[in-house]
Amino acid sequence: MEDKRRKELLSRPTSYLLFGTAGFLFLFFCLTGRELAERGNILWTGSYLFRTLGLSLVLGGALGGGICYLFRRAAARTGIEAVRAGEEGGKGRAPGGKFRACAAWLWAPSPGTGAGRIFLVSLCLTFLAWLPGFLAYYPAICAYDMPVQLGQIRGNAYFDHHPIAHTLLLKWALELGEKLAGGIGAANAGIAGYALFQMLLLASAFAFGIALLWRRRIRRIGLLALQVFCMAYPFHWYMSISVTKDTVFSAFFVVLILALREILEEGGKIRFWVFYFLATVGMILFRNNGKYAVVVLLLVLVPVLFFGKGGRAFWGKLLLLSLGAFLAGNVLLSVIYHGTNAEQGDRREMLSTPIQQLARTMVYHGGIGMLPEDDNTMKEEDKALINDFILDEAYRKYRPDFADPVKSHTNTYVARYRMGDFIRTYVHLLVQYPGDFVNAVLAVDAGYLYPNDISHARVNAQEGQAAGGGYVQTRWDGEIGQAGIFKDSKWPGLHESMEKWANDNGYLKLPGLKYLFVPGSWVWLYLLLAGWWLLRRRFRKCVCLLPVLGYYLTLLLGPTVQLRYIYPIMIVFPFLLSGGTMVPVRYAVGKEEKQEK
Numbered sequence: 001m002e003d004k005r006r007k008e009l010l011s012r013p014t015s016y017l018l019f020g021t022a023g024f025l026f027l028f029f030c031l032t033g034r035e036l037a038e039r040g041n042i043l044w045t046g047s048y049l050f051r052t053l054g055l056s057l058v059l060g061g062a063l064g065g066g067i068c069y070l071f072r073r074a075a076a077r078t079g080i081e082a083v084r085a086g087e088e089g090g091k092g093r094a095p096g097g098k099f100r101a102c103a104a105w106l107w108a109p110s111p112g113t114g115a116g117r118i119f120l121v122s123l124c125l126t127f128l129a130w131l132p133g134f135l136a137y138y139p140a141i142c143a144y145d146m147p148v149q150l151g152q153i154r155g156n157a158y159f160d161h162h163p164i165a166h167t168l169l170l171k172w173a174l175e176l177g178e179k180l181a182g183g184i185g186a187a188n189a190g191i192a193g194y195a196l197f198q199m200l201l202l203a204s205a206f207a208f209g210i211a212l213l214w215r216r217r218i219r220r221i222g223l224l225a226l227q228v229f230c231m232a233y234p235f236h237w238y239m240s241i242s243v244t245k246d247t248v249f250s251a252f253f254v255v256l257i258l259a260l261r262e263i264l265e266e267g268g269k270i271r272f273w274v275f276y277f278l279a280t281v282g283m284i285l286f287r288n289n290g291k292y293a294v295v296v297l298l299l300v301l302v303p304v305l306f307f308g309k310g311g312r313a314f315w316g317k318l319l320l321l322s323l324g325a326f327l328a329g330n331v332l333l334s335v336i337y338h339g340t341n342a343e344q345g346d347r348r349e350m351l352s353t354p355i356q357q358l359a360r361t362m363v364y365h366g367g368i369g370m371l372p373e374d375d376n377t378m379k380e381e382d383k384a385l386i387n388d389f390i391l392d393e394a395y396r397k398y399r400p401d402f403a404d405p406v407k408s409h410t411n412t413y414v415a416r417y418r419m420g421d422f423i424r425t426y427v428h429l430l431v432q433y434p435g436d437f438v439n440a441v442l443a444v445d446a447g448y449l450y451p452n453d454i455s456h457a458r459v460n461a462q463e464g465q466a467a468g469g470g471y472v473q474t475r476w477d478g479e480i481g482q483a484g485i486f487k488d489s490k491w492p493g494l495h496e497s498m499e500k501w502a503n504d505n506g507y508l509k510l511p512g513l514k515y516l517f518v519p520g521s522w523v524w525l526y527l528l529l530a531g532w533w534l535l536r537r538r539f540r541k542c543v544c545l546l547p548v549l550g551y552y553l554t555l556l557l558g559p560t561v562q563l564r565y566i567y568p569i570m571i572v573f574p575f576l577l578s579g580g581t582m583v584p585v586r587y588a589v590g591k592e593e594k595q596e597k
Contacts, residue, residue, distance in 0.1 A: 031055065033520075071531065133237035135494070145245070187483055246565070248282075249287040250567050253279075258575055297543070355410055361378070
């Protein structure tokens with residue numbers, strides 16, 4: 001039986017190669033991330049390259065191989081136990097067979113209680129758990145892009161740098177507050193109403209996942225652990241009440257991924273196709289880079305449809321639905337854009353990586369005298385184009401972990417209308433200074449790739465500004481008060497505690513547990529999950545990770561590492577990890593066993 005199960009796994013050489021490659025990448029990014037954190041720069045000499053690649057290959061390969069060995073044994077063992085459970089008619093005992101009634105109830109998979117009831121229970125529990133945070137920060141946490149969006153609302157002049165759908169949502173909330181409350185406090189009432197709506201939306205997405213797992217007969221102890229995660233994971237308390245597009249996007253992201261998983265594993269139930277379609281449209285509306293998560297899925301579905309060995313009707317249906325949702329989201333986006341007479345926002349956000357690379361190269365080779373390492377070897381024509389592109393010598397504000405200080409002073413006209421000159425200069429500098437270009441990317445993305453990176457925790461902290469600029473941004477901009485919105489905490493003591501934890505980045509002081517909070521852990525956790533599924537030949541399951549990959553790639557091209565950017569990826573992972581099974585296997589001991597008999 002064991003030999004049969006092992007044959008159902010991915011071949012040994014292929015599996016060890018996959019895990020070894022992942023281990024190599026993990027160690028490579030750890031070594032380079034530590035080097036940049038300690039020295040600020042990497043000199044890519046032959047000896048350094050040989051040493052880094054050698055250590056990554058040997059130690060990383062050994063790490064990946066060791067994990068692969070453990071995964072293969074676990075996969076084989078899991079298969080054997082599943083076969084034995086099936087041979088025994090779906091009845092068995094919880095491990096050890098000595099649990100009391102309470103322990104048995106926790107272990108046993110779910111009985112036939114309706115998923116709708118579970119959804120409502122989970123929704124209420126999660127919403128109530130977040131209420132203290134709402135009261136502490138009443139009417140909400142008004143940080144991030146909210147001041148800019150309020151300016152658009154007050155001036156009735158919109159541009160699409162921030163999703164217009166979210167800006168309109170804020171406008172309607174403020175108008176509703178004015179109608180219901182009126183006078184002083186009306187704006188606060190509107191923003192509080194928006195925060196409650198946002199909490200309800202995110203809690204509903206979590207409850208959707210809980211209900212699906214209940215339906216999949218996941219063991220109650222796992223379901224309870226996931227419910228506790230939804231209620232008590234600290235960042236939920238902050239993000240659920242932060243007035244930002246990212247929270248709304250995250251809710252749609254969770255529903256999309258989970259609905260896609262149900263489609264891939266069951267196929268036929270129409271409600272999951274509807275959820276998937278609506279979530280895709282919502283995701284496109286509430287983040288400008290949301291569409292790219294779908295693009296990666298489409299790029300994979302096309303060859304699967306035409307070159308796959310089977311299931312073409314299913315893959316064709318999924319491709320058409322995904323394409324239809326993609327087009328519907330973009331058409332609706334266009335309708336909103338024209339309906340509000342919006343202007344096109346500056347596309348400099350898409351140039352974050354080239355901006356960092358050119359600024360870093362200028363600092364190290366442009367002869368501007370900022371660093372002793374500046375060798376002034378850059379050609380004058382290259383300097384001239386950079387000075388046309390980066391105005392007022394803003395490259396002097398270069399921060400390795402944050403593109404905005406330089407990006408806000410760029411002249412995108414150069415990249416758009418002098419594209420030939422821009423590309424020639426970019427390619428020439430890339431060939432001449434490849435190490436600086438690589439360092440610029442590694443430095444700005446360190447938080448996503450290196451688990452011990454802490455630059456992400458201080459990216460919002462700026463000199464001369466008030467507290468609230470930690471990994472969780474809670475600092476209000478003064479312009480918000482001009483719209484009649486003011487802090488009115490209903491629980492000052494809790495507000496003080498939460499503010500301290502957020503501003504001091506308290507999660508970094510939790511040994512071991514901090515890796516459940518830092519952004520640099522999540523790509524490796526997803527690779528482990530994908531490796532486990534591939535090892536067991538669950539190729540269909542891996543398809544639901546494609547939107548995660550698409551969205552993650554946009555983060556690597558973004559301006560910095562922030563909680564609100566990585567948050568969607570963080571919150572959907574536990575639901576994917578708890579896959580459950582569609583087979584209603586029941587475990588019972590004691591009284592429950594007698595009742596079944």
